[in-house]
Amino acid sequence: MENFSIPKLPLDDWIDAGLDFLTENFAFLTKNISEYLEKIINFIIDSLIFFPPWVIIILFALIAWRLSGRQVALFTLIGFAFLWNLRLWEPTIETLTLVIVATFIAVLISIPIGVLAAISKKAYRIIMPLLDFMQTMPAFVYLIPAIPFFGLGSVSAIFSTVIFAMPPTIRLTCLGIKQVPKELIEAADAFGSTKRQKLFKLQLPLAIPTIMAGINQTIMLALSMVVIAAMIGAGGLGGEVWRAIQRLQPGMGFQAGIAIVILAMILDRITQKIGQKN
Amino acid sequence: MAKIKTVKLTKIFGPSPKRALTLLSQGKTKDEIFNQTGLAVALVDVSFEVQAGEILVVMGLSGSGKSSLIRCLNRLIEPTQGKVFIDGEDITNLDHNALLELRRHKFGMVFQHFALFPHRNVCHNVEYGLEIQHKDKAFRREKACQILKLVGLEGWEEAMPSQLSGGMQQRVGLARALAIEPDILLMDEAFNALDPLIRDEMQNELISLQNRIKKTIIFITHNLDEALKMGDRVVLMREGQIVQIGTPNEIITAPADDYVKRFVKNVDKCKLLTAQSIQVPAVVAYSDDAPRTVFDKMQTESLSTIFIVKRDNTLQGIVQIGSVKTAVSRGDKSIASLINSELPTVTATEPLTTLISILAKWHWPVPVVDEKHQLQGIVINTGVLAALAKKE
Numbered sequence: 063m064e065n066f067s068i069p070k071l072p073l074d075d076w077i078d079a080g081l082d083f084l085t086e087n088f089a090f091l092t093k094n095i096s097e098y099l100e101k102i103i104n105f106i107i108d109s110l111i112f113f114p115p116w117v118i119i120i121l122f123a124l125i126a127w128r129l130s131g132r133q134v135a136l137f138t139l140i141g142f143a144f145l146w147n148l149r150l151w152e153p154t155i156e157t158l159t160l161v162i163v164a165t166f167i168a169v170l171i172s173i174p175i176g177v178l179a180a181i182s183k184k185a186y187r188i189i190m191p192l193l194d195f196m197q198t199m200p201a202f203v204y205l206i207p208a209i210p211f212f213g214l215g216s217v218s219a220i221f222s223t224v225i226f227a228m229p230p231t232i233r234l235t236c237l238g239i240k241q242v243p244k245e246l247i248e249a250a251d252a253f254g255s256t257k258r259q260k261l262f263k264l265q266l267p268l269a270i271p272t273i274m275a276g277i278n279q280t281i282m283l284a285l286s287m288v289v290i291a292a293m294i295g296a297g298g299l300g301g302e303v304w305r306a307i308q309r310l311q312p313g314m315g316f317q318a319g320i321a322i323v324i325l326a327m328i329l330d331r332i333t334q335k336i337g338q339k340n
Numbered sequence: 341m342a343k344i345k346t347v348k349l350t351k352i353f354g355p356s357p358k359r360a361l362t363l364l365s366q367g368k369t370k371d372e373i374f375n376q377t378g379l380a381v382a383l384v385d386v387s388f389e390v391q392a393g394e395i396l397v398v399m400g401l402s403g404s405g406k407s408s409l410i411r412c413l414n415r416l417i418e419p420t421q422g423k424v425f426i427d428g429e430d431i432t433n434l435d436h437n438a439l440l441e442l443r444r445h446k447f448g449m450v451f452q453h454f455a456l457f458p459h460r461n462v463c464h465n466v467e468y469g470l471e472i473q474h475k476d477k478a479f480r481r482e483k484a485c486q487i488l489k490l491v492g493l494e495g496w497e498e499a500m501p502s503q504l505s506g507g508m509q510q511r512v513g514l515a516r517a518l519a520i521e522p523d524i525l526l527m528d529e530a531f532n533a534l535d536p537l538i539r540d541e542m543q544n545e546l547i548s549l550q551n552r553i554k555k556t557i558i559f560i561t562h563n564l565d566e567a568l569k570m571g572d573r574v575v576l577m578r579e580g581q582i583v584q585i586g587t588p589n590e591i592i593t594a595p596a597d598d599y600v601k602r603f604v605k606n607v608d609k610c611k612l613l614t615a616q617s618i619q620v621p622a623v624v625a626y627s628d629d630a631p632r633t634v635f636d637k638m639q640t641e642s643l644s645t646i647f648i649v650k651r652d653n654t655l656q657g658i659v660q661i662g663s664v665k666t667a668v669s670r671g672d673k674s675i676a677s678l679i680n681s682e683l684p685t686v687t688a689t690e691p692l693t694t695l696i697s698i699l700a701k702w703h704w705p706v707p708v709v710d711e712k713h714q715l716q717g718i719v720i721n722t723g724v725l726a727a728l729a730k731k732e
């Protein structure tokens with residue numbers, strides 16, 4: 063049997079070799095970035111925890127009010143108060159910070175890529191299959207290569223979260239721009255608009271609701287990935303779940319799980335309405 | 341020099357359009373070419389000129405190439421072959437930047453479905469063209485307000501387009517086009533999406549606006565009544581080709597072929613025929629003629645009345661054969677005392693409807709005069725009836 067089988071393609075070895083090469087040559091750079099980013103993240107977490115929880119809770123409720131109205135604000139208030147009561151305030155803040163930072167970076171990268179995919183057919187043909195690939199790959203595979211570059215901890219978590227959470231914003235930015243009616247593009251052209259003027263004065267503003275829907279999905283994906291990233295030491299609510307698994311404590315596990323669901327709902331409600339308003 | 345001139349403009353949609361050019365030169369029709377190659381022939385050898393200040397209406401059924409034609413003028417669509425001259429300059433070879441400059445300053449475009457920017461309020465829509473030109477804010481604002489006033493939308497500056505009725509939206513569309521002070525207005529079925537009453541109102545307003553601003557206007561429509569009302573001249577298109585170019589009068593009185601005739605058949609002639617198209621040359625007598633001369637002229641022409649003009653053709657009035665006869669027998673030296681100068685007059689552009697109501701009360705021919713009161717011709721009641729009866 064062994065003798066007749068076709069030799070195995072050493073795909074794993076190739077990938078390892080590729081990653082080794084990248085690690086050897088770029089790890090010094092990524093480790094530097096990692097150090098700074100870690101400092102920033104810790105600073106945010108520390109400052110949020112420095113204040114009494116009720117201050118932060120009211121602050122978030124106000125933000126929710128501004129962005130999405132009274133109902134969502136009330137929901138935010140009650141939700142966070144509940145998490146505080148469960149004595150999960152610190153892990154909640156850790157998770158929230160990771161989600162916000164990862165989303166921020168993901169959106170910053172995704173929108174230009176989405177725009178590129180929308181205006182260049184060639185770019186579209188390269189980017190879309192890549193997105194399919196990124197989204198089908200099981201999420202925690204991204205964790206493995208992150209470690210040699212960024213070390214164990216929150217930065218690796220953010221790195222894999224960014225990769226995992228980018229696709230919806232890229233896709234929906236692209237879609238939002240392509241959805242701008244041809245008539246309007248023609249009108250802009252008739253007045254002698256340059257490509258850049260069309261993009262900033264017409265296409266992007268009209269795509270905002272769609273892009274916001276993408277960002278909303280990115281936030282949800284980021285949250286799920288940040289939880290998984292507890293496996294490589296990201297802490298937060300995911301860390302609580304992870305610990306419960308290791309100690310076989312279902313009560314504690316579910317409690318942390320429910321906390322994650324509540325956090326997800328708060329984030330979803332706040333960001334869902336932003337796009338709809340316009 | 342013509343403001344706009346096209347020379348053998350041809351547009352074919354589809355990959356490697358040159359294939360269709362060969363087939364066209366072999367005399368193949370649009371349909372044959374489409375079946376054979378999948379290429380859509382939109383324009384074939386379209387040549388015409390538009391003078392500054394003129395309203396040229398392009399008219400034809402849907403799919404006849406009107407939109408393609410208007411878009412070739414500012415190269416929103418690239419012509420496959422042929423040339424477009426704006427103010428004598430061939431614009432088919434302009435590079436991208438020069439083309440943008442041309443669009444920014446020469447052309448204002450108005451669209452069938454308005455194409456207003458939904459995220460900008462009325463004022464910012466109107467400012468768009470100036471913003472693109474990097475004009476400063478105060479200037480833009482002032483210009484926009486001024487133009488909005490011109491189109492009757494003062495006080496709506498802050499409204500969003502979705503809050504406006506169709507007619508008002510198209511006023512914004514028009515204002516947006518006018519704000520850049522273009523020489524040329526391109527209007528692609530601009531009023532066809534509006535209710536008939538609003539459309540009529542907009543047509544009248546555009547005509548009166550045009551009297552003040554004197555733009556060169558290319559106005560597309562598939563509605564003949566609108567074409568004849570708006571156009572100084574009308575271009576009739578069919579399957580990408582020009583069938584007839586002419587004044588509204590020429591189109592209805594002398595349709596070039598059956599295609600045009602079919603369009604013209606249902607036109608309300610009372611509104612469209614004018615004194616000019618049914619007037620006949622007048623036999624006149626001069627105010628210094630002796631009664632005898634006038635009488636003889638009337639006898640030979642067998643007229644019961646005759647119009648009297650001065651030697652420079654200025655209309656003086658009308659005289660009856662009976663009074664001339666009396667004057668002759670009395671031995672009068674002049675006809676001055678016989679002239680009835682209280683008579684209705686019309687100008688060449690007077691529509692048939694007015695002529696009919698005049699002829700209901702006035703039983704003699706109606707003189708057609710120009711602005712200097714010089715006699716151009718006369719309208720007789722049989723002429724009106726003949727025009728109405730004439731069915732092509």
Ligand SMILES: Nc1ncnc2c1ncn2[C@@H]1O[C@H](COP(=O)(O)OP(=O)(O)O)[C@@H](O)[C@H]1O
Nearest residue numbers: 353380381382401402403404405406407408409
């Ligand atoms: N972008 C396009 N691609 C392919 N064919 C087109 C395109 N635009 C117009 N055509 C074809 O060209 C012809 C003329 O169309 P158009 O200029 O829009 O006519 P109109 O404005 O008179 O209705 C039609 O047969 C139409 O199908």
Ligand SMILES: [Mg+2]
Nearest residue numbers: 406407408529
């Ligand atoms: Mg059209």
